[in-house]
Amino acid sequence: MSGLLSPVAALGRSMLALLAYVGRVAIFAGATVAHVFRPPWYWREFGWALMQIGWLSLPVVGMTALFTGGALALQIYDGGARFQAEFAVPSIVAIGMVRELGPVLGGLMVAARVASSIAAEIGTMKVTEQIDALVTLSTHPMKYLTVPRVVAATLAVPVLVAVGDSIGILGGYLVGVTRLDFNAAAYLKNTFDFLELWDVTSGLIKGAVFGFIVALCGCYFGMNSGRGAQGVGRATKSAVVTASVLIFAANYILTEVFFAA
Amino acid sequence: MITLTHVHKSFGDNHVLRGVSLHVPKGQSMVIIGGSGTGKSVTIKSVLGLVEPDSGRIEVDGREVHEGDRDAFLARFGMLFQGGALFDSLPVWQNVAFRLLRGALKRPKEEAREIAIDKLRRVGLRAAVADLFPSELSGGMQKRVGLARAIAADPEIIFFDEPTTGLDPIMAGVINELIREIVTEMGATTMTITHDMTSVRTIADRVAMLHDGVIQWEGPISEMDGADDPYLAQFIRGRADGPIEAVR
Ligand SMILES: Nc1ncnc2c1ncn2[C@@H]1O[C@H](COP(=O)(O)OP(=O)(O)O)[C@@H](O)[C@H]1O
Ligand SMILES: [Mg+2]
Numbered sequence: 001m002s003g004l005l006s007p008v009a010a011l012g013r014s015m016l017a018l019l020a021y022v023g024r025v026a027i028f029a030g031a032t033v034a035h036v037f038r039p040p041w042y043w044r045e046f047g048w049a050l051m052q053i054g055w056l057s058l059p060v061v062g063m064t065a066l067f068t069g070g071a072l073a074l075q076i077y078d079g080g081a082r083f084q085a086e087f088a089v090p091s092i093v094a095i096g097m098v099r100e101l102g103p104v105l106g107g108l109m110v111a112a113r114v115a116s117s118i119a120a121e122i123g124t125m126k127v128t129e130q131i132d133a134l135v136t137l138s139t140h141p142m143k144y145l146t147v148p149r150v151v152a153a154t155l156a157v158p159v160l161v162a163v164g165d166s167i168g169i170l171g172g173y174l175v176g177v178t179r180l181d182f183n184a185a186a187y188l189k190n191t192f193d194f195l196e197l198w199d200v201t202s203g204l205i206k207g208a209v210f211g212f213i214v215a216l217c218g219c220y221f222g223m224n225s226g227r228g229a230q231g232v233g234r235a236t237k238s239a240v241v242t243a244s245v246l247i248f249a250a251n252y253i254l255t256e257v258f259f260a261a
Numbered sequence: 262m263i264t265l266t267h268v269h270k271s272f273g274d275n276h277v278l279r280g281v282s283l284h285v286p287k288g289q290s291m292v293i294i295g296g297s298g299t300g301k302s303v304t305i306k307s308v309l310g311l312v313e314p315d316s317g318r319i320e321v322d323g324r325e326v327h328e329g330d331r332d333a334f335l336a337r338f339g340m341l342f343q344g345g346a347l348f349d350s351l352p353v354w355q356n357v358a359f360r361l362l363r364g365a366l367k368r369p370k371e372e373a374r375e376i377a378i379d380k381l382r383r384v385g386l387r388a389a390v391a392d393l394f395p396s397e398l399s400g401g402m403q404k405r406v407g408l409a410r411a412i413a414a415d416p417e418i419i420f421f422d423e424p425t426t427g428l429d430p431i432m433a434g435v436i437n438e439l440i441r442e443i444v445t446e447m448g449a450t451t452m453t454i455t456h457d458m459t460s461v462r463t464i465a466d467r468v469a470m471l472h473d474g475v476i477q478w479e480g481p482i483s484e485m486d487g488a489d490d491p492y493l494a495q496f497i498r499g500r501a502d503g504p505i506e507a508v509r
Contacts, residue, residue, distance in 0.1 A: 040364070129346035132311045136340045137359050137410075138332050 025242075028220045035140070035147050045148035053114050053149070053215070054156030058163065060113055061106045065164035068101055069093060069171025077180050089180065090187045091194035093172035098195070098203045102165040104251055107210030110157055111243040115218040118149055119239035122222025123232035131223070146219040150212060157211025158204040165203065202258045209254065210247050217243035262287040262450050263308060263418070268317030270303055277303050278314070279474030285467075290444045290451045292461050292482075294496060295471035296505065301454045302343055304471065305420045308452075309338060321418070336365060339411035343422040343454075345403040347395035353406050354391035357381060360414045380409040385435050401428045408436065412443060419443065421453040425460050437463040458497060461485075470496060472505065 072093050080086045122145055125131050134141050169191060176182040217239045225235035263285040270278040277300040285291040293301050306312040308319055310327055319326045326334065347356050357377035361368045368376070378388045384405040395403055404427055411419055421440060425433035437460050443449050444466075453464055461468060462482065469479040470493050478490040485497065495503030 042363075125348075129342045129344055130348055132306070132309075133340070133342055133346040133348070133410075135311060136309055136335055136338060138335045138364050139359075 025216075025220055028223075029216055031142060032146050032150050032216065032219075035142050036151060038143075040143065042144050042148055045144060046152055049148045049152035049215075050156055052117070053110070053153045053211075054159060057110055057113055057156075057160055060109050061160045061164045062167045064105050064109050065097070065102060065168035066171040068105055069097060069168035069173075070175040072096055072101070072168075073172040073175040073180065077176075086180075087190070089176055090172065090182070090190035093176075094169050094191045094195050095199055097168040097172070098165045098199050100203075100251075100255075102168055103161045103203045103206035103210060104247065106161045106164045106207060107157065107214065107247045107251075108244055110153070110160065110211065111214045111217075111240055111247060114153065115214045115239040115243040116236050118215060118218025119222040119225070119236045120232055122219060123225030123235040126223060126225045127227055127229075127231060141223070146216075146223070149219060150215040153211035153215035154208050155211070157214070158207035161204055161207035162200075165200065202254075206251060206254050209250050213246045213250060214243045217246065262322060263452070264318075264320045264323075265304070265308070266318040266320075268304070268307060268319060269315045270300070270307060270312060271315060276474060278307075278317075280317070281471070281474070281476055283469055283476050283479065285450060285452060287450055288444070288448050289466040290440070290453065290464050291467050291469060292453045292455060292465035293469050293471055294455065294461060295477075296496075297456070299471045300474060301471055302422055305340075305422065305452055305454065309335070309340060309420070332365065336360075336414075337417045339414065339416035339419040341404075341407045341411040341419075341421045341424055343426075345395070345400075345407040347403055347406055347410070349395050351394075352391070353381070353393050353395065353398070354378065356395065356406060357391075357409045357413050359410060366414055376413060377409070380413050381406070383412075383439060384409045385432060401432060404428065405432070405436070408439075415447060417449055419449050419451045421451065421455075423454055423456070425455060425457050433457065433460065434463075440464050458499075461497075472496075 073089055076089050076092045076096075077086055080088055080092075122131075125145075131141050131145075134144060173184075173187055173191070176187045177184050221235040221239035221242070225231045263283075265281050265283045268278050268281040269276075281300075281304055283291075283304075293304065295301050303312055307314045308321070308326065310331070321334070321337075347353075348359070351359070354374055354377040355362060357380055358373040360366050361373040361376060362370070374391070378391050381388065381390060386402065386405055386409070390398070390402070390406075395406065398406065404424070408421070408424060411421070424436050424440060428436060440451065440453060441464055444451055444464075451464075453460070455461060455464075465482040467479065467481050468485050470477045470490075472492050478488060478493040480488065485493070488494070491504050495505050501507055
């Protein structure tokens with residue numbers, strides 16, 4: 001009997017563990033938000049984080065968007081040709097980019113680049129007692145390390161997404177005009193005629209949420225890093241994996257919400 | 262001034278502190294000795310609240326340490342960490358002057374830099390070191406920068422975790438003198454962890470030996486050599502045979 005039930009018990013245990021884990025991350029998130037609104041604010045750290053997360057992620061996000069926009073144009077042309085809808089390539093590329101692929105791919109690239117580096121940096125600070133040193137120097141690690149990074153990511157990722165959207169549309173345009181014989185002016189007209197402001201805004205909102213998730217995961221796993229180089233390695237891996245999964249989950253939930261609205 | 266009463270702390274199955282009781286009088290230099298891994302660092306970290314004890318009381322000036330204003334409490338302390346714990350994103354002088362560049366003790370940048378350079382000189386480092394980054398320094402130099410940071414804001418209570426480990430004998434002598442000076446001139450209360458018996462003899466007013474999770478012996482430095490505690494005797498004479506097992 002107990003042999004039969006043990007998989008169920010194991011499943012129950014891991015569900016409880018998962019819930020406890022989600023609870024801890026949620027508490028961390030709540031504490032972070034609470035600290036955002038209370039001084040002191042570390043502006044230098046914030047500026048540094050904006051630079052690291054925003055500016056230095058531009059090449060990665062731009063390249064991703066460019067190639068994705070190009071591939072998207074080819075795929076939609078191919079698929080659209082099956083029911084004589086090739087003309088819709090520009091608007092579908094644009095809508096697909098700004099509503100879905102721009103934010104999701106941008107978020108994932110930032111997760112790979114930023115969640116990992118934040119987790120490794122803060123994790124190393126943890127194992128070399130730098131976090132303890134901060135505390136003894138009367139500086140709250142959450143205010144000094146977490147808040148600047150989370151706020152910077154929440155503000156910077158939407159901007160990255162906007163840039164990525166434009167570059168993605170450009171990628172589609174380049175492929176459309178050079179490979180698929182679209183007229184340049186007609187391609188642009190078709191792109192913007194059907195694009196609504198809400199398409200863009202909803203994508204930017206996703207970007208802000210993804211940015212928050214990425215920096216939060218990096219900080220959470222860094223702060224809770226185990227001891228030694230292995231501990232930091234595990235923290236880095238968990239930060240990237242968790243941030244990526246949470247981005248997909250949040251993307252679905254946000255899309256449902258926007259869909260219903 | 263600092264009083265620990267029956268402090269217990271375990272990490273999983275590892276029962277590190279099993280009822281540590283210790284009193285450090287104001288203005289005195291307490292040195293904690295004991296084998297590596299016996300919980301000396303955990304003991305001083307629990308006074309600062311960096312480690313939460315499982316049970317027991319820790320009081321500073323008769324007040325439980327986790328009650329009251331934490332910023333005001335921490336502002337009275339300086340701490341040298343065993344590994345230095347310098348912030349590797351900041352140049353040396355900003356590490357030393359960290360407390361003077363933000364928060365309640367904030368000074369103008371120029372003044373903070375001057376204080377930092379002065380403290381660096383006191384730990385035997387040239388002013389040129391001020392603009393280097395911690396990763397550009399040797400281990401012993403990092404340790405001394407950590408020491409300069411601990412004393413930068415002239416705290417009343419200072420903890421030194423293995424201040425001379427990794428230093429050459431001459432530099433170790435300089436640091437021992439400096440710690441002694443801080444106690445006698447500034448009237449600071451200090452707790453120092455060390456394995457170095459020369460250090461113990463230079464720095465200590467009182468000595469406490471931690472073994473098996475409790476304070477095995479505690480008393481004034483003058484009584485250390487004559488004490489008949491077998492653990493203490495083995496430790497201070499560095500013998501392989503005795504009640505302390507070599508394999509721990
Ligand atoms: N954060 C921690 N997590 C788990 N174990 C720890 C932690 N800090 C210290 N320990 C363990 O506590 C014991 C005492 O450590 P420590 O106080 O650093 O020894 P030492 O007397 O050499 O300073 C060691 O076995 C160490 O592994
Ligand atoms: Mg130690």
